[in-house]
Amino acid sequence: MTHQWHENLPIYKQLVIKIRQGILNQLYPEGSALPSVRAVSAELSINHITVSKAYHELLDEGLIEKRRGLGMFVKTGAKETLLHAEKSKFLAEDLPNFIEKMQQLKIDKQEVISQIQQLITENKHD
Amino acid sequence: MTHQWHENLPIYKQLVIKIRQGILNQLYPEGSALPSVRAVSAELSINHITVSKAYHELLDEGLIEKRRGLGMFVKTGAKETLLHAEKSKFLAEDLPNFIEKMQQLKIDKQEVISQIQQLITENKHD
Amino acid sequence: MTHQWHENLPIYKQLVIKIRQGILNQLYPEGSALPSVRAVSAELSINHITVSKAYHELLDEGLIEKRRGLGMFVKTGAKETLLHAEKSKFLAEDLPNFIEKMQQLKIDKQEVISQIQQLITENKHD
Amino acid sequence: MTHQWHENLPIYKQLVIKIRQGILNQLYPEGSALPSVRAVSAELSINHITVSKAYHELLDEGLIEKRRGLGMFVKTGAKETLLHAEKSKFLAEDLPNFIEKMQQLKIDKQEVISQIQQLITENKHD
């Protein structure tokens, strides 16, 4: 929310975000192996070091672990950790920022609320 | 590698945002002069080139104008222009992003809505 | 003590160690600037990325800070932090390991103690 | 980038160390057979090649020998050889390193000496 200038983000950072989402989406379930550095670098046509940098960031966040000679694996508990962290951040930062901006711009609250209601009900399958 | 893409906007960008808010808040009413580059750079202990860069960005956005020998002034209509632009951006980007994130994290919609209701009613001047 | 195989350490890691010592030695007093990435890479004839990696590790440890456009600076309190951390590690890991090894190898305790006494008194200027 | 150069010795190296200690401890007396590669790899859930690598390192050090069709055996004299080698290394490397670090961190020598005295006397069998 705060700064969604996703475009100018360095490639490795975009990768980090994509993988984080993959963990949340069960695309990479806990215990599963991430695609190898080489595989990703080949698939996306980017340097392997760039991929490695992304994986290291996830390593530092404690979301994945290295098994030597085998590759990178999603840690057990990673999804929960992530969900928790992002939820906290959302409630502590994004929500207040959002509301503050809404007020500053004198956006009609009813318009916002109805949009939220509407979009939520559309995806009732959640 | 775990680094700052949080509040680490470039200084000049932070300045731009602060001044934009100043225009919205009437801190810098239309027609008024902005503090000189020298003054700002001294007060914030930053390079004058950084300040200059911020002012140029505002110039390019058409929010302020240079009066030779006198300095930078807020253009008439600046506030309206700004309000319009930011509102559009809010509705087209921030709101959808916000909602998407809400859903992805399965945040309870009622909690969010009630927070919005509450904070808005506190500031009855809406 | 544990594994002092300093040789096989990657260059960037050796650099990290050298700079940590520099901070302890007052070679890089708190608040002072570290030599620029380029300067170091030129002086040691190593790739600038390698230097950067070392600086990042110190950044992550909270020993140095980046001032944008200006370079890397030793944080205030860095020396104290370092000293504390290393002392703790020494007492909690190195000392016990040392003693355990001494016993396992049945090294004469008097020999060790006298060596310590001797070497310490030689450097009385501490 | 803040990573593991702590206890993250390669697995085969950890094995080598463990077996060396086993020889010193009489867990593997001279002339006795080491557990088979298969047995070790199964017990520790590691690749048999890793185990093999460890055994080869011990072979190269002359501490064990291969008896064709029977497996690996601790050589006669192995314990003595080991004790000698480790003692030399301890006195030539570990002790000086230890003392140097002690001085650099300005650790009180009396504290260290008394700890040594104490822990040694606890194990009166010295």
Next chain:
DNA sequence: GTGGTCTAGACCACT
């Protein structure tokens, strides 16, 4: 001037 990112290609250690 500073650091940050990326590429292309090489070599190494571990399993």
Next chain:
DNA sequence: GTGGTCTAGACCACA
């Protein structure tokens, strides 16, 4: 096969 490190050289954003 896996990841880790390094080089040489390029381009960019920030101050």
